[in-house]
Amino acid sequence: GQSLEQPSEVTAVEGAIVQINCTYQTSGFYGLSWYQQHDGGAPTFLSYNALDGLEETGRFSSFLSRSDSYGYLLLQELQMKDSASYFCAARSNDYKLSFGAGTTVTVRA
């Protein structure tokens, strides 16, 4: 099975940098994804790591360390529109995709 841990809440000011950590315990781990969700709307895909290292997509970057069973999402130059919930999700070799409980990011002016 899969188990993912991430912080429940993070608050930061506009322009700041926020790092959301995710640790996972999984059998047959394949890769780690990140999703954003605004107010119960459809989750949208942000980033994915299958190999160790950093993936950069605009203001968002994601990192994975397979040996540490750990990853993070980095949000740079925070904007008010980044206030949302962020989920890490672990894909396993049996095609399951399991999500963490989510981190609520609140951006203050």
Add this chain to the structure above:
Amino acid sequence: EAQVTQNPRYLITVTGKKLTVTCSQNMNHEYMSWYRQDPGLGLRQIYYSMNVEVTDKGDVPEGYKVSRKEKRNFPLILESPSPNQTSLYFCASSDTGGFNTGELFFGEGSRLTVL
């Protein structure tokens, strides 16, 4: 427009009354999946399907059924709904390549209340 469409978006029903939540995608995706989302628990996978006539249980399949008779459709069936199935439900899909990159496309969600 590429999309995943769920219906109904909102439903209030009573215990024991069978219901079906439909899901349809127009992207010719092989992989489809159902999730439920409850406060503090994130999204939990109910069932998934790698292709037509191929389905498998996720983490919380009890009380649900699915079928995949056509590639584009993946309905979720609650044979005898109970109040603990009150939740926000999401359908998602991806192609094989997309799945290998962890990218799912989600529907807008179906909010179900069972009284």
